[in-house]
Amino acid sequence: MTSTTRQSPAQTVLVPRSRRVSRFLLLVAALIAAVVASTWLAVSIGAVPVALPQAWGIVADRVIPGVVPQTWTPVQEQIVWEFRLPRALLALLVGAGLSVVGAVLQALVRNPLADPFLLGVSSGASFGAVLVLILGASALGGLSLSAAAFAGSLLALVLVYMMAQRSGRLTPSRLVLSGVALAYLFQAAYSFVLQLAQSGRAAQQVLFWLMGSLGGARWHVLPLPAVVLAAGVAYLLLQHRPLNALAAGEETAVSLGVNVNRFRLSLFVLTSLLVGVMVATSGAIAFVGLIVPHAARLLVGADHRRVLPVTALLGAVFLQLVDIAARTVNAPQELALSIVTALFGVPFFLWLLRRRSVDRAVSVQ
Numbered sequence: 001m002t003s004t005t006r007q008s009p010a011q012t013v014l015v016p017r018s019r020r021v022s023r024f025l026l027l028v029a030a031l032i033a034a035v036v037a038s039t040w041l042a043v044s045i046g047a048v049p050v051a052l053p054q055a056w057g058i059v060a061d062r063v064i065p066g067v068v069p070q071t072w073t074p075v076q077e078q079i080v081w082e083f084r085l086p087r088a089l090l091a092l093l094v095g096a097g098l099s100v101v102g103a104v105l106q107a108l109v110r111n112p113l114a115d116p117f118l119l120g121v122s123s124g125a126s127f128g129a130v131l132v133l134i135l136g137a138s139a140l141g142g143l144s145l146s147a148a149a150f151a152g153s154l155l156a157l158v159l160v161y162m163m164a165q166r167s168g169r170l171t172p173s174r175l176v177l178s179g180v181a182l183a184y185l186f187q188a189a190y191s192f193v194l195q196l197a198q199s200g201r202a203a204q205q206v207l208f209w210l211m212g213s214l215g216g217a218r219w220h221v222l223p224l225p226a227v228v229l230a231a232g233v234a235y236l237l238l239q240h241r242p243l244n245a246l247a248a249g250e251e252t253a254v255s256l257g258v259n260v261n262r263f264r265l266s267l268f269v270l271t272s273l274l275v276g277v278m279v280a281t282s283g284a285i286a287f288v289g290l291i292v293p294h295a296a297r298l299l300v301g302a303d304h305r306r307v308l309p310v311t312a313l314l315g316a317v318f319l320q321l322v323d324i325a326a327r328t329v330n331a332p333q334e335l336a337l338s339i340v341t342a343l344f345g346v347p348f349f350l351w352l353l354r355r356r357s358v359d360r361a362v363s364v365q
Contacts, residue, residue: 024300024306027299027300027310028309028310028313031310031313031314031317032313034313034317035092035313035316035317035320038088038316038317038320038321038324039085039088039089039092039320040052040055040056041324042084042087042088042091042320042323042324043055043059043080043084043085043088045324045327045328046079046084046327047331047332048075048076048079050072050076050079050080053071054071054072054076055080057069057070057071057072058072058076058077058080058081059080059081059085062081082218082219083217086217086218086219086221086222087214087215087217087323088320088323089217089222090214090217090221090222090225090281090282091214091217091316091319091320091322091323092316092319092320093222093225093226093229093278093281093316094214094225094278094281094282094285094319095288095292095315095316095317095318095319095320095322096229096233096311096312096313096315096316097225097228097229097232097274097275097277097278097315098116098274098275098278098285098288098289098292098315098319099288099289099292099293099296099311099312099314099315099316099318100229100232100233100236100274100308100311100312100315101116101121101271101274101275101278101289102114102115102116102288102289102290102292102293102311103289103292103293103296103304103307103308103311104236104243104267104270104271105119105121105271105289106247106293107243107244107246107247107304108246108264108267108271109161109164109175110246110247110249111175111176112294112352112355113176113290113349113352113353114175114290115287115289115290116153116271116275116289117183117284117285117286117287117288117289117290118176118179118180118183118290118349119156119157119160119175119176119179119182119183120156120159120160120178120179120180120181120182120183120185120186121153121156121157121160121179121271121272121275122153122183122275122279122284122285122286123156123182123183123185123186123187123190123284124152124153124154124155124156124157124159124182124186125149125150125152125153125156125272125275125276125279125280125284126149126152126186126187126190126210126279126283126284127152127186127189127190127193128140128143128148128149128150128151128152128153128155128276129145129148129149129152129279129280130190130193130194130206130210131148131190131193132144132145132148133145133206134193134194134196134197134202134203134206135193135196145280146224146276146277146280146281147276148276148280149275149276149277149279149280150272150273150275150276150277150280151276152186152276153271153272153273153275153276153279154268154269154272154273154276156182156186157268157271157272158268159178159182160175160178160179160182161268163178163181163182164178164179190210194206194207208336209283210283210284211283211284211336211337211338211339212282212283212284212285212286212336212337212338212341213282213283213334213336213337214282214323214337215334216281217281221281224277224281225277225278225281228273228274228277229274229312232270232273232274233308233309233312235270236270236304236308237304237305237308237309239263240303240304240305240308241256242256242258242263243304244302244303244304245258246258246260246263246264247302247304282337283336283337283338284338285319285337285338285341286338286341286342286345287338287341287342287344287345287346287348287349288315288318288319288341288345289315290345290348290349290352291318291341291344291345291348292311292314292315292318293307293311294348294352295314296310296311296314319337322337322340322341323337325340326339326340
């Protein structure tokens with residue numbers, strides 16, 4: 001008679017969990033490698049060609065002088081170190097920031113269509129930034145560009161949230177329509193401000209920047225978005241349990257002891273800060289916060305402890321590749337980033353609308 005060995009419940013649970021952890025760590029490692037590879041590619045491609053080994057050598061020599069023999073010209077070194085590398089790093093930061101905001105907004109309002117651009121948050125931030133760029137800091141009481149963009153994004157998010165409620169509850173269809181309406185309102189407002197600009201060329205440059213551009217990336221621009229992104233993601237990871245509960249529904253969150261109103265307020269402030277800082281450095285880039293969080297959930301599920309880091313890394317790689325395409329497709333002219341992201345975002349948005357789950361969400365009264 002053959003004997004059978006029965007596994008304890010702990011063993012049957014721990015084995016699959018360890019495999020999930022291993023797959024998650026492997027995925028994170030692969031995404032980090034993709035971040036490094038896309039950055040390396042970004043600093044090599046441009047009007048002045050720089051071979052991949054030369055680009056790596058320039059960066060390594062700047063970090064540790066004399067570590068590699070010099071095979072590049074001073075012009076190539078200036079282009080890579082002063083222009084392309086800061087731009088590549090800013091693309092990583094902005095892509096990660098907008099993607100994380102999209103993931104949080106989708107959990108906050110329980111709507112798969114939520115996105116900082118579609119909800120008007122990016123347009124609100126753009127309005128605040130344009131006021132400072134065209135009228136000067138004195139127009140908003142001395143606020144800096146990032147502070148004005150933060151104020152505009154917070155105002156837009158609060159207005160959308162207030163307009164989307166019906167009988168004290170969020171209505172998905174009202175949320176999307178309110179966001180679209182406010183986006184048009186803020187766009188009309190900053191278009192009016194642009195018409196007041198005394199220099200038509202300056203207004204044209206600001207308008208191009210508003211559609212998304214990383215052309216102004218320099219080393220001194222990077223610290224603020226880097227610090228805000230790191231602090232924001234760290235806070236969200238610490239709050240992954242209440243974020244999961246909120247995504248499951250307000251009743252579930254309350255039953256688990258989450259102070260929903262206070263937690264929502266903290267998320268409003270954090271997402272507005274992230275959007276404001278990112279828009280102040282790169283303009284309003286559409287659809288990044290819509291596409292990337294859904295791709296992350298397809299890979300790792302709905303637990304925000306895994307969704308947030310994967311979303312940040314995927315968003316960084318995605319915008320990095322978008323920026324490379326924007327610089328090279330119509331070279332030497334540069335495309336606005338929103339033009340490229342719209343090529344992916346619009347079909348993805350239409351696909352989401354056709355899904356039965358979204359149709360049911362939008363039909364909620």
